[in-house]
Amino acid sequence: MQKIISILVEDRPGVLMRIAGLFFRRGFNIEALSVGSTEIPGKSRFTITVDGDEAVLEQVRKQVQKLLYVHRTAEHDHKNSQLREYALIKVKFSNKIKTEVFHLVEFFGGKVLDIYDETAIIEIAEEESRIDMLFERLEPYGIIESLRTGKVSMFRGTRSINPQK
């Protein structure tokens, strides 16, 4: 079962290694991971997407919670959170297909970022399923390269991972 876990940590060297090590030891492959700063100075936030046995995952979460630099962990789902992913997709491009590509991208909520040397870079920040659909629709034009950040997530309503809030 796929799980999305947020971890609020102190921004210290080696935190990533400590957290990743705990997932590795229990045989979890981290499907996606994103890290960045938060509204709290000196604190970063991880969003980790993993797939696996629920009980073992709960164990890993408890182990992660024990790390000195970890302040909070939380679990997200479609009901309690907004989940988003960001992707960059480079496709073959020519004036002939300009209109249909622009329409397609606009329809899925993306944006054409750059057009250069008969290629276009498209960005999209959306739910996973909509990004999947855009990929499917762009496939016929020829995807040169692409990347996805993996999910990031935020609780709906007043709930926050920030212990002060």
Place this chain on the structure above:
Amino acid sequence: MAKMMGADILLKVLTNQGVSTIFGYPGGATLPIYDRLEDYNIRHILVRHEQAAAHMADGYARVSGEVGVCLATSGPGATNLVTGIATAYLDSSPIVVITGQVERRFLGTDAFQEVDIVGITIPITKHNQHIMSAADITPALKTAFLLAKSGRPGPVLLDIPKDVLTEETEYDPDIEATLEGYNPIIAGHGGQIKKAANLLMSAKSPVIVVGGGVIRSGATDEVVELSELLSAPVMTTLMGKSAIPQSVEHYLGMIGMHGTKQAMDALKSADVIFAVGARFGDRAVLSYDKFSNLAKFVQIDIDPAEIEKTIKVDIPIVGDAKNILTKLIERLKGDDSIKERKRELVKRGIELYEFDEGMSIPSIIEILSGMEGDYIVATDVGRHQIWAARYYNSAGLGTGMFLTSGGLGTMGFGLPASIGAKVAYPDKKVVLITGDGSFMMNIQELATSSQHNIPVVVIIMNDHHLGMIRQLQDTFYDGKYIECTFPDNVDFVEVARGMGLDGVKVTDINDVKGAIEKGLESDSTFVIDCIIDSQQNIPYQSYDK
């Protein structure tokens, strides 16, 4: 504020933390510390191998409950500590490990004796960190001591580059450790305690399983009181050995693969298993499926990650055992019907080994046990260890005074751990029960014991075999014995003599007691080489019998 060198700050903070002994071995990266050592009131025990320094700090910590400190240089000095750190980690022993590191400008260049010891020890420490400036030494050390000792104890490692040790900075002894994300839960949840009380009141045949957590928490009296209140038999895991005094007649001994039959029978007839500071390790449980189906479970542990790690628990309570048990007992006593619960309890029948004339491991342990001294007893790892856990039932055994490497099963733990324990309690006699395999793994520490005059009595169960390997090959590999035999090519008494000590070889069971008495009287380490002539396997327990 006066400026001081990093090495001085380190030694000052250690002194302020009450550290009187460091177990260590010098090297290039730690020389700035050694250069300043004589100005401080700290005893340095010079070991012969860094692994032993970690085990000594561990042994010191286990018996005293205070943080043990060890010190090694960068590179191989640091990697030699790894087994000792992992041993302390698996058995939740509070030690602070200080390693030297190459100068900051050389970090990450594969400089001479550089190794990423912080990276290496992440999975086997409660916490570890680099100290990248002299100003960080004070808060980092204070943090390390606090972490090592509080909550679930464990090893903390600090890695300090050589030039941080020589860097001058202002020393402020009042800088506090900040531990924002660290709040060990001490008091148990009231609602959970109430639930546990209700379950225990309605239970027909509750049993109590005690682990090492009871020793760490100092909750022995509370466990005994609870067991009397409930008329519930008490059993321990290997790590819980010595948590319950032998005078408690309904203490049924050890559970697990090599536990007592009485303990197994009690578990099988229980309707509630009440576990305190025990983590349901695979050797204690034997089969997770069968164990899980035995009864309802209440689990008390200070580490939330231990709850339901291996088995499903009906009522978990996170917190300190003594704290929770006190509240639970109070609640139970408030219920009048508790007095009606008095029932006849099975008394422990101490299993005696069928004594024959020959030299066998259990019969030697029985002789030692029968001497009823208040010794600190340490074991190594192997067949002798399990025999000791089963047959060392001395009334003189104090709480926490049985030292064994339970989690990691580290051969070579015994001698250095004994030395560490003796340093913590110079007035107590320390007896090491070891095997010819285990003893050889840190035998060099005889020289340390000799140099620093730290006497322990060493009883070697010398059966010229790796006994546990032999037993496993016997049981699971059709008795095909491969590489489990040692030729008779080592004279342990001569080895001891070669290191300035003495000993005796014993081949007759009637001479064992006299030899042990001689060892106990000796003011230096005394090695008793017991030539064992039986190869008896330890009985296995199972759910089927």
